[in-house]
Amino acid sequence: MVKLSAADRRNALLDAAWSYVAEHGVHALTLAEAAERGGVSKPIAYNHFQSRAGLLCALYDRYYTGHIEELTKALERAATVEEAAKVIAQAYVDCVEQSGPVAAALAGALSGGAEMETMRRDCDDRYVGLCVATLESRAARPIHFASVVAFVGAAASLSNEVQRGRISKKEAVDHLAGLLASAVT
Structure with missing residues (x-):
């Protein structure tokens, strides 16, 4: 063995x-x-x-780290703001689809205590920071943090609607990419 x-x-x-x-x-x-x-x-x-909280934090951190690594690789091929917005939107919807209900359940569970809430916020901040930096590098102007936070909220909602079968994946990605690109241009 x-x-x-x-x-x-x-x-x-x-x-x-x-x-x-x-x-x-x-x-x-x-x-x-x-x-x-x-x-x-x-x-x-x-x-x-x-502790159980430590296990939940480690699970969520691994999920988020994997998502950010995949997104970072995919963004290497995006030269414009519009291309980057499309890649970010596609990656978000794909990630939610691949994780099924587990990631959402973990995110909900991480609201149960200070250590877990801090972990969830740190992961969210890394993701938003990557999106802001990526878009700024292609837009050559500052991007409002609030615009990307609004995108994340919309992405979560639309990804859930895709999982429920109420909208298509393409429709969600197109709307999200448009939302993110319009926040920049």
């Missing part, structure tokens, strides 16, 4: 926790459940995350 490195064990626990939330919901997740599903003892899970 191959012994996993600490980083691999941590990732296995995060994978196990993500799939558990997908099946049973975020409120049912415990460190014991993540440990059992991840094939490790509870003390090992506690060594990695210290």
Whole structure:
């Protein structure tokens, strides 16, 4: 039997926790459940995350970090404000679609305490900061922080409507790209 490195064990626990939330919901997740599903003892899970809040924060941070990494790569091909707006809108809707209900459940759960709320806000600030910097670099003028925050709210709402089947993915992306581009031009 191959012994996993600490980083691999941590990732296995995060994978196990993500799939558990997908099946049973975020409120049912415990460190014991993540440990059992991840094939490790509870003390090992506690060594990695210290608490349920720590596990939730780590899950959300990994989700957001992955989204930002994918978005950053995709933005390398966007030369204009309009292209960047389209890439940002597409990436947001794709990310919500790929995560299913898990990311939304995690975001809701992170409103339950100071540590978790701080983590959620830090992730949101990283995302908004990336969008502002990207758009400013292509617009050659300052972008209002509030415009990007408004985009994020609209993106969350429209992505939810896509998941519910009330609008098409293309329709959501087109509206969001237009909203973001118009905030710049």
